[in-house]
Amino acid sequence: MVKGSESSAVPEPVVDAANTTLSNLQQLRTHFNDFLSLSDPQTLSQMPPLQRAHTLFILTKITSTLLALNLRCSGVHPDDHPIKSELDRLNLYEDKLGRLLDLSKAPLRPSTTLNYQAATRFIEHSLPDLTSEQRENMRNISRGERSKTNHLGRAGQKRKYQSSEKQSVKAAAKDFLEKAARELLGDNSGSVKGPLQVDMLDDDDNDDDDEQSICHHPTMHYTIAFWDRSLCATVISGLIYDWRGNISLVLYTDSNL
Numbered sequence: 667m668v669k670g671s672e673s674s675a676v677p678e679p680v681v682d683a684a685n686t687t688l689s690n691l692q693q694l695r696t697h698f699n700d701f702l703s704l705s706d707p708q709t710l711s712q713m714p715p716l717q718r719a720h721t722l723f724i725l726t727k728i729t730s731t732l733l734a735l736n737l738r739c740s741g742v743h744p745d746d747h748p749i750k751s752e753l754d755r756l757n758l759y760e761d762k763l764g765r766l767l768d769l770s771k772a773p774l775r776p777s778t779t780l781n782y783q784a785a786t787r788f789i790e791h792s793l794p795d796l797t798s799e800q801r802e803n804m805r806n807i808s809r810g811e812r813s814k815t816n817h818l819g820r821a822g823q824k825r826k827y828q829s830s831e832k833q834s835v836k837a838a839a840k841d842f843l844e845k846a847a848r849e850l851l852g853d854n855s856g857s858v859k860g861p862l863q864v865d866m867l868d869d870d871d872n873d874d875d876d877e878q879s880i881c882h883h884p885t886m887h888y889t890i891a892f893w894d895r896s897l898c899a900t901v902i903s904g905l906i907y908d909w910r911g912n913i914s915l916v917l918y919t920d921s922n923l
Contacts, residue, residue: 687735701728716770719763720763720767727756733749787804792842795838
Protein backbone atom coordinates (compact mmCIF):
# COMPACT_ATOMS: atom_id res chain seq x y z
CA MET A 667 0.00 0.00 0.00
CA VAL A 668 1.37 3.35 -1.01
CA LYS A 669 1.31 5.95 1.78
CA GLY A 670 1.54 9.64 1.12
CA SER A 671 2.85 12.30 3.46
CA GLU A 672 2.39 16.00 3.74
CA SER A 673 5.99 16.57 2.64
CA SER A 674 5.69 14.18 -0.29
CA ALA A 675 5.83 15.64 -3.76
CA VAL A 676 3.26 13.11 -5.05
CA PRO A 677 -0.27 14.52 -5.02
CA GLU A 678 -2.85 12.76 -2.90
CA PRO A 679 -5.14 11.83 -5.84
CA VAL A 680 -2.24 10.06 -7.54
CA VAL A 681 -1.55 8.05 -4.38
CA ASP A 682 -5.22 7.09 -4.13
CA ALA A 683 -5.25 5.98 -7.76
CA ALA A 684 -2.13 3.87 -7.21
CA ASN A 685 -3.67 2.22 -4.16
CA THR A 686 -6.84 1.44 -6.12
CA THR A 687 -4.77 -0.09 -8.90
CA LEU A 688 -2.86 -2.30 -6.46
CA SER A 689 -6.11 -3.47 -4.88
CA ASN A 690 -7.54 -4.33 -8.28
CA LEU A 691 -4.39 -6.25 -9.17
CA GLN A 692 -4.72 -8.34 -6.03
CA GLN A 693 -8.29 -9.24 -6.96
CA LEU A 694 -7.17 -10.02 -10.49
CA ARG A 695 -4.49 -12.39 -9.22
CA THR A 696 -7.09 -14.29 -7.21
CA HIS A 697 -9.56 -14.71 -10.06
CA PHE A 698 -7.01 -15.04 -12.83
CA ASN A 699 -5.72 -18.35 -11.49
CA ASP A 700 -9.25 -19.75 -11.57
CA PHE A 701 -9.72 -18.46 -15.08
CA LEU A 702 -6.50 -20.03 -16.33
CA SER A 703 -7.80 -23.44 -15.30
CA LEU A 704 -10.61 -22.99 -17.85
CA SER A 705 -8.12 -22.43 -20.66
CA ASP A 706 -7.19 -26.10 -20.67
CA PRO A 707 -7.53 -27.52 -24.23
CA GLN A 708 -9.81 -30.33 -23.06
CA THR A 709 -12.09 -27.87 -21.30
CA LEU A 710 -12.19 -25.55 -24.31
CA SER A 711 -13.02 -28.42 -26.66
CA GLN A 712 -16.21 -29.11 -24.69
CA MET A 713 -17.46 -25.53 -25.07
CA PRO A 714 -19.67 -24.31 -27.93
CA PRO A 715 -17.70 -22.43 -30.60
CA LEU A 716 -19.04 -19.01 -29.65
CA GLN A 717 -18.39 -19.52 -25.93
CA ARG A 718 -14.91 -20.84 -26.70
CA ALA A 719 -14.11 -17.75 -28.80
CA HIS A 720 -15.42 -15.50 -26.04
CA THR A 721 -13.24 -17.23 -23.45
CA LEU A 722 -10.10 -16.95 -25.55
CA PHE A 723 -10.86 -13.30 -26.27
CA ILE A 724 -11.20 -12.50 -22.56
CA LEU A 725 -7.87 -14.19 -21.88
CA THR A 726 -6.22 -12.16 -24.64
CA LYS A 727 -7.85 -8.96 -23.42
CA ILE A 728 -6.55 -9.47 -19.89
CA THR A 729 -3.02 -10.17 -21.13
CA SER A 730 -3.01 -7.10 -23.38
CA THR A 731 -4.34 -4.87 -20.61
CA LEU A 732 -1.66 -6.04 -18.19
CA LEU A 733 1.05 -5.43 -20.79
CA ALA A 734 -0.28 -1.94 -21.55
CA LEU A 735 -0.38 -1.20 -17.81
CA ASN A 736 3.21 -2.36 -17.45
CA LEU A 737 4.26 -0.04 -20.28
CA ARG A 738 2.49 2.93 -18.74
CA CYS A 739 4.08 2.25 -15.35
CA SER A 740 7.44 2.20 -17.13
CA GLY A 741 6.76 5.58 -18.70
CA VAL A 742 6.03 4.25 -22.21
CA HIS A 743 2.76 5.05 -23.95
CA PRO A 744 1.22 1.99 -25.68
CA ASP A 745 0.64 4.05 -28.84
CA ASP A 746 4.39 4.54 -29.13
CA HIS A 747 5.11 0.83 -28.75
CA PRO A 748 4.95 -1.93 -31.42
CA ILE A 749 2.12 -3.48 -29.40
CA LYS A 750 -0.23 -0.82 -30.77
CA SER A 751 -0.95 -2.85 -33.93
CA GLU A 752 -1.90 -5.86 -31.82
CA LEU A 753 -4.18 -3.73 -29.66
CA ASP A 754 -5.91 -2.39 -32.78
CA ARG A 755 -6.39 -5.92 -34.08
CA LEU A 756 -7.82 -6.94 -30.72
CA ASN A 757 -10.34 -4.10 -30.90
CA LEU A 758 -11.41 -5.31 -34.34
CA TYR A 759 -11.96 -8.83 -33.02
CA GLU A 760 -13.92 -7.39 -30.12
CA ASP A 761 -16.35 -5.69 -32.51
CA LYS A 762 -16.84 -8.88 -34.54
CA LEU A 763 -17.36 -10.99 -31.44
CA GLY A 764 -19.85 -8.46 -30.09
CA ARG A 765 -21.94 -8.67 -33.25
CA LEU A 766 -21.97 -12.47 -33.09
CA LEU A 767 -23.04 -12.40 -29.46
CA ASP A 768 -25.87 -9.99 -30.30
CA LEU A 769 -27.04 -12.25 -33.12
CA SER A 770 -27.04 -15.27 -30.81
CA LYS A 771 -29.31 -13.44 -28.35
CA ALA A 772 -31.65 -12.03 -30.99
CA PRO A 773 -35.01 -13.76 -31.64
CA LEU A 774 -35.26 -16.07 -34.59
CA ARG A 775 -36.27 -14.33 -37.79
CA PRO A 776 -37.29 -15.82 -41.14
CA SER A 777 -34.34 -16.20 -43.45
CA THR A 778 -36.36 -15.87 -46.66
CA THR A 779 -39.13 -13.52 -47.67
CA LEU A 780 -41.36 -13.33 -50.73
CA ASN A 781 -40.85 -10.31 -52.97
CA TYR A 782 -44.45 -10.00 -54.11
CA GLN A 783 -43.73 -6.80 -56.01
CA ALA A 784 -41.21 -8.56 -58.26
CA ALA A 785 -43.63 -11.46 -58.71
CA THR A 786 -46.38 -9.05 -59.72
CA ARG A 787 -44.15 -7.38 -62.31
CA PHE A 788 -43.21 -10.79 -63.71
CA ILE A 789 -46.87 -11.76 -64.11
CA GLU A 790 -47.67 -8.40 -65.71
CA HIS A 791 -45.03 -8.89 -68.41
CA SER A 792 -46.03 -12.53 -68.94
CA LEU A 793 -49.66 -11.62 -69.77
CA PRO A 794 -49.59 -9.05 -72.58
CA ASP A 795 -53.37 -8.84 -73.16
CA LEU A 796 -54.34 -7.22 -69.88
CA THR A 797 -56.81 -4.36 -69.87
CA SER A 798 -55.76 -0.88 -68.83
CA GLU A 799 -57.54 -1.26 -65.49
CA GLN A 800 -55.83 -4.57 -64.81
CA ARG A 801 -52.43 -3.13 -65.69
CA GLU A 802 -53.03 -0.20 -63.36
CA ASN A 803 -53.93 -2.55 -60.52
CA MET A 804 -50.81 -4.59 -61.21
CA ARG A 805 -48.65 -1.47 -61.09
CA ASN A 806 -50.26 -0.44 -57.80
CA ILE A 807 -49.40 -3.83 -56.33
CA SER A 808 -45.82 -3.65 -57.64
CA ARG A 809 -45.44 -0.22 -56.02
CA GLY A 810 -46.73 -1.62 -52.73
CA GLU A 811 -50.01 0.29 -52.81
CA ARG A 812 -52.97 -1.54 -51.37
CA SER A 813 -56.34 -1.46 -52.97
CA LYS A 814 -58.78 1.01 -51.47
CA THR A 815 -61.66 -1.39 -51.89
CA ASN A 816 -63.27 -2.53 -48.68
CA HIS A 817 -62.47 -6.21 -48.29
CA LEU A 818 -65.54 -6.82 -46.13
CA GLY A 819 -67.85 -5.32 -48.70
CA ARG A 820 -66.13 -7.17 -51.49
CA ALA A 821 -66.44 -10.53 -49.72
CA GLY A 822 -70.10 -10.89 -50.68
CA GLN A 823 -69.63 -9.68 -54.24
CA LYS A 824 -67.93 -11.25 -57.23
CA ARG A 825 -66.33 -9.10 -59.83
CA LYS A 826 -67.96 -9.62 -63.21
CA TYR A 827 -66.06 -9.46 -66.45
CA GLN A 828 -67.33 -9.49 -69.98
CA SER A 829 -67.12 -12.79 -71.85
CA SER A 830 -64.74 -11.29 -74.41
CA GLU A 831 -62.42 -10.16 -71.62
CA LYS A 832 -62.42 -13.66 -70.12
CA GLN A 833 -61.56 -15.17 -73.46
CA SER A 834 -58.72 -12.69 -73.90
CA VAL A 835 -57.21 -13.53 -70.52
CA LYS A 836 -57.58 -17.27 -71.02
CA ALA A 837 -56.07 -17.07 -74.47
CA ALA A 838 -53.12 -15.09 -73.13
CA ALA A 839 -52.53 -17.65 -70.39
CA LYS A 840 -52.77 -20.53 -72.86
CA ASP A 841 -50.37 -18.86 -75.30
CA PHE A 842 -47.93 -18.22 -72.47
CA LEU A 843 -47.90 -21.88 -71.39
CA GLU A 844 -47.61 -23.16 -74.96
CA LYS A 845 -44.77 -20.74 -75.72
CA ALA A 846 -42.88 -21.92 -72.63
CA ALA A 847 -43.33 -25.54 -73.69
CA ARG A 848 -42.04 -24.80 -77.21
CA GLU A 849 -39.00 -22.99 -75.85
CA LEU A 850 -38.15 -25.95 -73.61
CA LEU A 851 -38.92 -28.81 -75.98
CA GLY A 852 -39.39 -27.45 -79.46
CA ASP A 853 -42.46 -28.14 -81.56
CA ASN A 854 -44.54 -31.12 -80.53
CA SER A 855 -47.36 -32.32 -82.72
CA GLY A 856 -48.86 -34.53 -80.04
CA SER A 857 -51.45 -33.51 -77.47
CA VAL A 858 -48.95 -33.76 -74.63
CA LYS A 859 -46.84 -30.70 -73.95
CA GLY A 860 -44.13 -30.81 -71.30
CA PRO A 861 -40.62 -31.95 -70.50
CA LEU A 862 -41.22 -35.45 -71.88
CA GLN A 863 -42.54 -36.48 -75.29
CA VAL A 864 -44.08 -39.95 -75.14
CA ASP A 865 -44.17 -42.29 -78.16
CA MET A 866 -47.38 -44.23 -77.64
CA LEU A 867 -47.09 -47.92 -78.52
CA ASP A 868 -49.34 -49.54 -81.10
CA ASP A 869 -51.79 -52.20 -80.13
CA ASP A 870 -49.69 -54.85 -81.88
CA ASP A 871 -46.60 -53.89 -79.92
CA ASN A 872 -48.57 -54.03 -76.69
CA ASP A 873 -49.71 -57.55 -77.49
CA ASP A 874 -46.18 -58.71 -78.33
CA ASP A 875 -44.40 -57.31 -75.32
CA ASP A 876 -46.44 -56.59 -72.21
CA GLU A 877 -43.38 -55.68 -70.20
CA GLN A 878 -42.80 -52.52 -72.25
CA SER A 879 -46.36 -51.24 -72.00
CA ILE A 880 -46.85 -47.77 -70.56
CA CYS A 881 -49.57 -47.09 -68.01
CA HIS A 882 -50.83 -43.66 -67.02
CA HIS A 883 -51.23 -42.61 -63.45
CA PRO A 884 -54.50 -40.76 -62.72
CA THR A 885 -53.88 -37.11 -63.47
CA MET A 886 -53.63 -34.54 -60.71
CA HIS A 887 -54.85 -30.98 -61.16
CA TYR A 888 -53.02 -27.89 -59.93
CA THR A 889 -54.16 -24.28 -60.23
CA ILE A 890 -51.70 -21.39 -60.58
CA ALA A 891 -53.47 -18.35 -59.10
CA PHE A 892 -52.50 -14.95 -60.45
CA TRP A 893 -53.25 -11.57 -58.96
CA ASP A 894 -56.99 -11.87 -59.69
CA ARG A 895 -59.34 -14.83 -59.53
CA SER A 896 -60.27 -14.28 -63.17
CA LEU A 897 -56.62 -14.69 -64.19
CA CYS A 898 -55.81 -18.33 -63.70
CA ALA A 899 -54.48 -21.19 -65.75
CA THR A 900 -55.01 -24.87 -65.08
CA VAL A 901 -52.05 -27.18 -65.48
CA ILE A 902 -52.56 -30.94 -65.46
CA SER A 903 -49.71 -33.04 -64.19
CA GLY A 904 -49.54 -36.71 -65.10
CA LEU A 905 -47.11 -39.36 -63.88
CA ILE A 906 -45.99 -41.97 -66.40
CA TYR A 907 -44.40 -45.23 -65.30
CA ASP A 908 -42.32 -47.18 -67.80
CA TRP A 909 -41.53 -50.89 -67.70
CA ARG A 910 -38.32 -50.27 -65.68
CA GLY A 911 -40.27 -48.59 -62.92
CA ASN A 912 -38.92 -45.12 -63.74
CA ILE A 913 -41.28 -42.21 -63.13
CA SER A 914 -41.56 -39.33 -65.59
CA LEU A 915 -43.52 -36.09 -65.12
CA VAL A 916 -45.66 -34.70 -67.95
CA LEU A 917 -47.18 -31.20 -67.98
CA TYR A 918 -49.79 -30.19 -70.53
CA THR A 919 -52.46 -27.55 -70.72
CA ASP A 920 -56.12 -28.25 -70.13
CA SER A 921 -58.07 -28.46 -73.37
CA ASN A 922 -60.96 -26.56 -71.76
CA LEU A 923 -58.77 -23.51 -70.96
